[in-house]
Amino acid sequence: MFGIGVFNRQLNGEQDMNKQVLVKEVMKVNPVVVQPFTTVFEAARLMKDKKIGYLIVAEQSHPIGIVAEGDIIKKVVCEGKNASDISVEDVMSTPIVVIEPYISLQEALKIMGKCNISQLPIVENNQLVGIITQHDISQMSPALTEIASEWSTIEEKDEVYLNSQTFSGKCEDCDSLSTRLKTVDGRLLCEDCIAGLKYE
Numbered sequence: 001m002f003g004i005g006v007f008n009r010q011l012n013g014e015q016d017m018n019k020q021v022l023v024k025e026v027m028k029v030n031p032v033v034v035q036p037f038t039t040v041f042e043a044a045r046l047m048k049d050k051k052i053g054y055l056i057v058a059e060q061s062h063p064i065g066i067v068a069e070g071d072i073i074k075k076v077v078c079e080g081k082n083a084s085d086i087s088v089e090d091v092m093s094t095p096i097v098v099i100e101p102y103i104s105l106q107e108a109l110k111i112m113g114k115c116n117i118s119q120l121p122i123v124e125n126n127q128l129v130g131i132i133t134q135h136d137i138s139q140m141s142p143a144l145t146e147i148a149s150e151w152s153t154i155e156e157k158d159e160v161y162l163n164s165q166t167f168s169g170k171c172e173d174c175d176s177l178s179t180r181l182k183t184v185d186g187r188l189l190c191e192d193c194i195a196g197l198k199y200e
Contacts, residue, residue: 020104020105020106021104021105022101022102022103022104022105023099023100023101023102023103023104023105023108023120023122023130023132024101024102024122024130026105026132026136026137026140027101027122027129027130027131027132027136028130028131028132028136029129029130030130031056031121031128031130031131032046032050032052032055032056033055033056033057033058033063033128034046034055034056034057034058034067034088035057035058035059036057036059036064036065036087036088036089036092037087037088037089038057038087038088039083039084039085039086039087039088040067040072040076040083040084040086040087040088040090040091041083041084043055043067043072043088044069044072044083047069053068053069054066054067054068054069054118054119054133055067055068055088056121056128056131057088057089057092057094058128059177060177061127061128062126062128062168062169062177062178062179063096063098063121063123063128063168063179064089064092064094064095064096064168064169064170064177065088065089065092065093065094065095065096065169066092066093066094066096066119066121067088067091067092067093068093068118068119071091071092071093072091075090075091076091094169095167095168095169095170095181095188096121096167096168096169097111097115097117097120097162097165097166097167098120098121098122098123098166098167098168098179099111099120099121099122099123099166100122100123100124101122101124101129101130105132105137105140108120108132108137109134109137111165112134114158114161114162115158115161115162115165118133118134118135119131119132119133119134120132120133121168123168123179126178126179126180127179128179163183164183166179166180166181166182167181167182167183167188168180168181169181169188170188171188171189171190171193172187172188172189173187173189173190173193174190174192174193176190176192178190178191182194184197
């Protein structure tokens with residue numbers, strides 16, 4: 001009986017290790033969001049108060065960009081600009097890759113690595129529900145972070161893979177906001193415009 005008990009515990013342990021942890025289980029909910037017209041000065045102060053290194057920029061509850069400390073340093077501080085005169089929409093990274101909450105952490109890390117990004121906003125039913133970062137995952141599982149190095153180098157991004165992702169931002173045809181933009185012939189289009197192409 002003792003031997004069977006030990007075997008069962010070992011088997012259960014192996015199953016736990018092989019179980020895919022989903023993004024929804026570890027994502028940060030209620031990410032800090034600012035409007036596009038927020039000044040860089042206000043954004044920097046908010047980052048300091050919240051002790052975070054990035055903010056999601058949203059318009060009508062749709063995430064359209066991310067502004068990070070690095071953006072502020074490179075595009076404002078190093079260029080000698082006044083942070084109170086510049087809005088975050090002028091320095092944010094946009095459009096942004098987004099994911100759904102039901103993919104695995106390993107898949108999320110693969111997307112970050114191959115697209116050379118550090119944060120992934122999470123959307124469900126066209127709404128922002130959370131965010132996950134490389135730092136979050138590395139704190140939870142250093143082994144997963146080591147795996148991510150197989151997918152990219154710091155200097156390169158896989159453009160083909162990047163273009164296959166889902167983005168959040170404005171459709172380049174109809175200018176509507178969407179969290180489900182896809183790249184078609186080099187343009188980011190919403191589902192309605194992609195469907196319309198089939199009838200042209």
